[in-house]
Amino acid sequence: MPMIKLHNVSKAFDQNKVLDRISLEVEESESLVILGGSGTGKTVLLKVILGLLRPNDGNIFVDGARVNIDQPTALFEIRKKIGMCFQMAALFDSMTVLENISFGLSRHTNYSSVQIRSRVDECLTLVGLRDTATLYPSELSGGMKRRVGFARAIALKPKILLFDEPTTGLDPVMTDVISKVITDLRSELRATTITITHDLKVAFNIGQNISLLHRGSIVASGSPQGFASNQDPLVVQFIKGTSEGPFLADPPPKSQITI
Amino acid sequence: MVSFVEFLGAKIISNVSSFGDFILVSIRCFRSIFKRPFDTNYFLNQCSFVGVSSVPVVLMTSLSVSMVFAVQLAFGFKQFQAEGLASQVEGLAVIRELAPVITGLMLAGRVGSAMAAEIGTMRITEQIDALECLATDPIHYLFVPRFLAAILMLPMLTILSIYISFWGGHFILVNLSFQSSDFYTSEFFKLISSSDLRIALIKAFVFGVIISLVGCWKGFRTEGGAVGVGAAPTSSVVTSSLWILIADFVLTKLLLV
Ligand SMILES: Nc1ncnc2c1ncn2[C@@H]1O[C@H](COP(=O)(O)OP(=O)(O)OP(=O)(O)O)[C@@H](O)[C@H]1O
Ligand SMILES: [Mg+2]
Numbered sequence: 018m019p020m021i022k023l024h025n026v027s028k029a030f031d032q033n034k035v036l037d038r039i040s041l042e043v044e045e046s047e048s049l050v051i052l053g054g055s056g057t058g059k060t061v062l063l064k065v066i067l068g069l070l071r072p073n074d075g076n077i078f079v080d081g082a083r084v085n086i087d088q089p090t091a092l093f094e095i096r097k098k099i100g101m102c103f104q105m106a107a108l109f110d111s112m113t114v115l116e117n118i119s120f121g122l123s124r125h126t127n128y129s130s131v132q133i134r135s136r137v138d139e140c141l142t143l144v145g146l147r148d149t150a151t152l153y154p155s156e157l158s159g160g161m162k163r164r165v166g167f168a169r170a171i172a173l174k175p176k177i178l179l180f181d182e183p184t185t186g187l188d189p190v191m192t193d194v195i196s197k198v199i200t201d202l203r204s205e206l207r208a209t210t211i212t213i214t215h216d217l218k219v220a221f222n223i224g225q226n227i228s229l230l231h232r233g234s235i236v237a238s239g240s241p242q243g244f245a246s247n248q249d250p251l252v253v254q255f256i257k258g259t260s261e262g263p264f265l266a267d268p269p270p271k272s273q274i275t276i
Numbered sequence: 277m278v279s280f281v282e283f284l285g286a287k288i289i290s291n292v293s294s295f296g297d298f299i300l301v302s303i304r305c306f307r308s309i310f311k312r313p314f315d316t317n318y319f320l321n322q323c324s325f326v327g328v329s330s331v332p333v334v335l336m337t338s339l340s341v342s343m344v345f346a347v348q349l350a351f352g353f354k355q356f357q358a359e360g361l362a363s364q365v366e367g368l369a370v371i372r373e374l375a376p377v378i379t380g381l382m383l384a385g386r387v388g389s390a391m392a393a394e395i396g397t398m399r400i401t402e403q404i405d406a407l408e409c410l411a412t413d414p415i416h417y418l419f420v421p422r423f424l425a426a427i428l429m430l431p432m433l434t435i436l437s438i439y440i441s442f443w444g445g446h447f448i449l450v451n452l453s454f455q456s457s458d459f460y461t462s463e464f465f466k467l468i469s470s471s472d473l474r475i476a477l478i479k480a481f482v483f484g485v486i487i488s489l490v491g492c493w494k495g496f497r498t499e500g501g502a503v504g505v506g507a508a509p510t511s512s513v514v515t516s517s518l519w520i521l522i523a524d525f526v527l528t529k530l531l532l533v
Contacts, residue, residue: 069405093411101409107402121410124313169410 026075037233050224100170106162140168308416327429342444363463380483388491389509395495396508430484
């Protein structure tokens, strides 16, 4: 049984069709990477999986249970199994780093404050921010916020981790650290992960499967090797990273300047 | 003409549906009052924010309103050579109307707007989504402590306001209109029965419900960026002030006769 299963999921905002009958399956402890251009609905896809957005159509199953926004109790049980890393970190800005990370622990476990503290330190060490526990989010840089968000998501040792662009805006070294952390977590917790990224290096590092999301549909998916040798013009253009090709609906005008 | 009717219809439908949404969210809030875990620290913080920090505002407004009112009453009753009545009417007005309504309106401005702004910011920075992802019901976590703090603190602040207003009236009527202090004190409570105090506290309680629920709801439904966060407190103040005045009328009419 797949850990995460989407069946014909569609989501539109008024006239704007963002997801168009998406089906995908992620097996237990598999690592799926979703690539896609800006604004193609990657974040929306994760929010639909988490039950934060109501799909217009289709079904989502997480660990065998259907995600249904109208059954909050069951939905919260599902969410306890999922750790979500937001694109903009979404840290609670009125709380310190320590309180942010211990939030789930103090509400959903009966750990003592000592146990909570040691788990928080463990998580902070994992993301390389050992001495920040007493700081407030406004005192952190963008990349540090992201890593704290990361620590908050793994504090409860979830079975599933969702990363929304975990490395965007980090320097190359930290990018590599983060992709190592994701790999470590997968081997340690045997967590199932969906990672959204623009970064091909990260994608090939951590992905066991790579899918390309384009205009609401998954246009290509496969193992890293298969994906790299895919001849679909969309994939070729995305990997090459050029502006010419079918990828953009309205490509920038051709440069008028001739040298 | 047709487009005007359409416009009106759309306006009415959107108002009715947002009122319905407000009711649904409020019901969710009432239902989650007794849910675990109860965040005592967060609740105490809200109490201190709603209650303790509002003391200066309530103090200043109660003092000035009760003094102005006493001046007007002293002047008005002088026309009929009935200066003695001023203290009685002062007491009546303060306890039945001024203290709860002034407290309610000031807190709608000070506390309701802050709730809307805070929760609105959390909404647009995805902190509410983050709460949901940590398997925490934002209505339970954010609304309940604010709601409880408001329904607890509003009556207490109203009592404070009555006390301050008593001394405001005292200052004017005793010092400037030369009534004796004992006379003022006995006259102040002459027309008042214990049911009047009860009505004042019921009003304060209802205003607390209105302020907290409207403030939280406006924040919770914030959309768009900075503009949305800017609009939420404004519209929360306007809406809750309006509802405070309407509720005041209804409660007075219901409870007094
Ligand atoms: N709450 C919303 N209301 C209306 N439209 C929305 C909403 N959220 C997202 N959209 C629309 O959905 C589309 C996809 O947005 P999404 O945030 O999923 O993009 P993305 O793939 O994550 O892009 P990026 O890589 O830039 O983060 C966009 O066109 C956006 O306009
Ligand atoms: Mg995104």
